[in-house]
Amino acid sequence: xxIVLDAxxxxxxxxxxxxxxxxxLGEYEDISICLVGKKEVIAEHLRGREYDPxxxxxxxAREEIEMAEPPVNAIRTKKDSSMVVGMNLVAxxxxxxxxxxxxxxxxxxxxxxxxxxxxxVERPALAPVLPTAEGSMLLVDCGANVDCKxxxxxxxxxxxxxxxxxxxxxxxxxVGLINNGAEEEKGNAQTKKAFGLxxxxxxxxxxxxxxxxxxLGACDVAVSDGFVGNVVMKFLEGxxxxxxxxxxxxxxxxxxxxxxxxxAKPAFSNFKKKMDYTEYxxxxxxxxxxxxxxxxxxxxxNAIKNAIRQARTFTQGGVVEKIKAELAAVAEKEAADRAxxxxxxxx
Amino acid sequence: xxIVLDAxxxxxxxxxxxxxxxxxLGEYEDISICLVGKKEVIAEHLRGREYDPxxxxxxxAREEIEMAEPPVNAIRTKKDSSMVVGMNLVAxxxxxxxxxxxxxxxxxxxxxxxxxxxxxVERPALAPVLPTAEGSMLLVDCGANVDCKxxxxxxxxxxxxxxxxxxxxxxxxxVGLINNGAEEEKGNAQTKKAFGLxxxxxxxxxxxxxxxxxxLGACDVAVSDGFVGNVVMKFLEGxxxxxxxxxxxxxxxxxxxxxxxxxAKPAFSNFKKKMDYTEYxxxxxxxxxxxxxxxxxxxxxNAIKNAIRQARTFTQGGVVEKIKAELAAVAEKEAADRAxxxxxxxx
Numbered sequence: 160x161x162i163v164l165d166a167x168x169x170x171x172x173x174x175x176x177x178x179x180x181x182x183x184l185g186e187y188e189d190i191s192i193c194l195v196g197k198k199e200v201i202a203e204h205l206r207g208r209e210y211d212p213x214x215x216x217x218x219x220a221r222e223e224i225e226m227a228e229p230p231v232n233a234i235r236t237k238k239d240s241s242m243v244v245g246m247n248l249v250a251x252x253x254x255x256x257x258x259x260x261x262x263x264x265x266x267x268x269x270x271x272x273x274x275x276x277x278x279x280v281e282r283p284a285l286a287p288v289l290p291t292a293e294g295s296m297l298l299v300d301c302g303a304n305v306d307c308k309x310x311x312x313x314x315x316x317x318x319x320x321x322x323x324x325x326x327x328x329x330x331x332x333x334v335g336l337i338n339n340g341a342e343e344e345k346g347n348a349q350t351k352k353a354f355g356l357x358x359x360x361x362x363x364x365x366x367x368x369x370x371x372x373x374x375l376g377a378c379d380v381a382v383s384d385g386f387v388g389n390v391v392m393k394f395l396e397g398x399x400x401x402x403x404x405x406x407x408x409x410x411x412x413x414x415x416x417x418x419x420x421x422x423a424k425p426a427f428s429n430f431k432k433k434m435d436y437t438e439y440x441x442x443x444x445x446x447x448x449x450x451x452x453x454x455x456x457x458x459x460x461n462a463i464k465n466a467i468r469q470a471r472t473f474t475q476g477g478v479v480e481k482i483k484a485e486l487a488a489v490a491e492k493e494a495a496d497r498a499x500x501x502x503x504x505x506x
Numbered sequence: 507x508x509i510v511l512d513a514x515x516x517x518x519x520x521x522x523x524x525x526x527x528x529x530x531l532g533e534y535e536d537i538s539i540c541l542v543g544k545k546e547v548i549a550e551h552l553r554g555r556e557y558d559p560x561x562x563x564x565x566x567a568r569e570e571i572e573m574a575e576p577p578v579n580a581i582r583t584k585k586d587s588s589m590v591v592g593m594n595l596v597a598x599x600x601x602x603x604x605x606x607x608x609x610x611x612x613x614x615x616x617x618x619x620x621x622x623x624x625x626x627v628e629r630p631a632l633a634p635v636l637p638t639a640e641g642s643m644l645l646v647d648c649g650a651n652v653d654c655k656x657x658x659x660x661x662x663x664x665x666x667x668x669x670x671x672x673x674x675x676x677x678x679x680x681v682g683l684i685n686n687g688a689e690e691e692k693g694n695a696q697t698k699k700a701f702g703l704x705x706x707x708x709x710x711x712x713x714x715x716x717x718x719x720x721x722l723g724a725c726d727v728a729v730s731d732g733f734v735g736n737v738v739m740k741f742l743e744g745x746x747x748x749x750x751x752x753x754x755x756x757x758x759x760x761x762x763x764x765x766x767x768x769x770a771k772p773a774f775s776n777f778k779k780k781m782d783y784t785e786y787x788x789x790x791x792x793x794x795x796x797x798x799x800x801x802x803x804x805x806x807x808n809a810i811k812n813a814i815r816q817a818r819t820f821t822q823g824g825v826v827e828k829i830k831a832e833l834a835a836v837a838e839k840e841a842a843d844r845a846x847x848x849x850x851x852x853x
Contacts, residue, residue, distance in 0.1 A: 346733075348653055369736075369737075370741030373741060374745050389686035390685075390717040391717065396717070400722065401639035404639050405780055405781070416771075419768070419771075
């Protein structure tokens with residue numbers, strides 16, 4: 160298996176990316192890694208390191224896409240960027256999965272423009288794994304599609320279910336629809352329709368999930384449009400930060416609680432680690448013709464190693480093929496239902 | 507000032523409601539309270555208590571609206587419920603503000619059907635005050651309108667700004683639009699249009715606010731449709747619970763951190779108090795022809811007292827009149843702009 164790595168993307172690139180690649184090579188014997196970026200910079204970071212040269216190769220790319228660049232434009236004009244060159248390798252079948260810690264917008268745009276939609280997929284979605292009190296959940300979509308049709312939400316549910324089953328090993332993943340109430344009749348125009356469509360699939364649809372139950376582990380896959388998903392994902396990040404800062408203020412307000420906090424420090428560190436979602440890997444582009452993983456921009460070497468582990472399981476599990484097959488089955492069933500209805504109406 | 511209290515609504519009614527009323531009467535000399543509900547039950551709770559009988563009166567109402575009842579139907583059929591009787595008092599000018607800890611749906615439905623929209627308001631909104639790392643913010647709307655037009659979001663911003671200025675004493679409140687990116691061009695079809703409309707008002711519109719900045723105090727008023735607002739509000743509740751439970755698990759995992767947690771207990775209690783949004787009062791119905799406040803269902807006597815304080819400031823500040831005046835000014839300006847444009851196009 161060949162994993163293509165954007166060596167230039169992310170706050171700590173290329174050091175953390177290359178470091179993470181070497182860690183992963185040590186851990187997983189069945190992978191090889193292709194590092195894409197300025198070859199002399201990559202060579203410099205590899206110099207003096209111990210690794211199997213048969214399992215690392217470098218593909219030169221002279222440009223870089225900056226975080227603030229308009230994504231579609233960046234993908235279209237920077238043909239020699241590490242992102243475009245790397246994605247082209249996957250599109251041409253010269254790599255199994257592309258992994259980057261670079262611009263989210265460019266990753267989404269590039270995945271759609273270069274690697275392209277898988278057959279039967281209406282719109283690819285960006286899906287991060289988020290921590291919950293019970294473990295973790297996949298959020299589909301977190302920003303690739305801000306305006307969504309109900310049928311897209313159904314596909315998000317199906318694709319998310321496949322991912323959690325195949326990569327995260329969750330048996331019969333519970334798929335929930337993020338909504339403003341638990342009852343079936345609750346929701347806006349979009350979610351009310353999506354509810355009916357999701358109910359009619361073979362996945363384990365557990366119905367509407369309210370905001371308060373998301374973090375309490377009410378579902379394994381949380382479905383929403385990219386607008387709501389983006390607000391939720393970033394709100395979680397902000398909440399964790401704000402709550403910890405509020406708690407810290409209180410803990411620092413007396414000598415007694417300061418001492419308590421010092422004693423409990425290892426517990427606080429473990430908690431922080433649990434909340435650090437780079438532990439769970441990056442966000443997936445679900446619904447494109449190949450693996451694309453977006454690691455957090457601030458990823459360190461360990462986060463990159465985790466994302467490589469995820470890329471490996473994603474490829475081994477044949478997620479892309481499974482998505483195509485299950486969506487085709489849904490489309491077939493719908494066509495059959497339509498034909499049957501028409502036949503009846505003509506009788 | 508006469509505050510009308512739903513004595514029968516909420517998990518701890520009528521005890522906590524009546525207790526809260528007595529606390530408030532002791533604290534604020536310029537209010538009187540009208541308790542609505544089964545008169546013999548209320549009388550029993552008042553028996554033996556010390557209070558000025560001139561400042562409390564009881565209005566009998568024989569029915570109760572349950573939490574799970576379909577709201578509109580409940581308001582239409584239970585004419586003798588404490589909610590309907592109480593709201594009628596305010597609608598008839600026999601009370602300044604109605605306060606309940608009962609069903610949220612029934613409160614929204616009743617406010618709209620009985621107290622009715624204030625002149626110029628497209629749709630009333632339900633607006634809770636939420637804690638942030640910097641203090642608090644008002645969220646408009648948290649669920650009264652799941653599908654919103656951009657012009658409604660503009661009104662939410664204006665109404666929220668008036669509330670924070672008048673009741674919470676925030677000078678020039680910063681109004682933010684909840685969005686999936688900070689840049690002006692970000693958003694879905696709805697928020698992109700709303701951005702332009704909000705920019706064109708006299709309020710202190712600070713632009714788009716991302717999920718991660720909400721809890722960090724990026725704005726005093728957060729504007730969104732009731733779908734997103736509902737998810738955010740409930741997600742905050744769930745996050746706080748989940749994060750504290752995850753932290754607790756870590757703290758209880760070793761003797762050392764257990765000891766630390768015990769020492770830091772007062773700090774944890776203070777933190778919990780800060781996160782308890784009943785401290786900030788209830789959620790406002792903004793945009794109806796009178797004050798309507800929905801206290802949290804689990805309100806204790808102190809939360810009810812806080813909501814009464816809020817009801818008092820709301821009435822003193824003339825929020826309803828201010829909303830009507832400012833929205834009329836916006837409508838006038840729009841009409842003038844339209845007339846000017848038409849004139850120009852005819853030239």
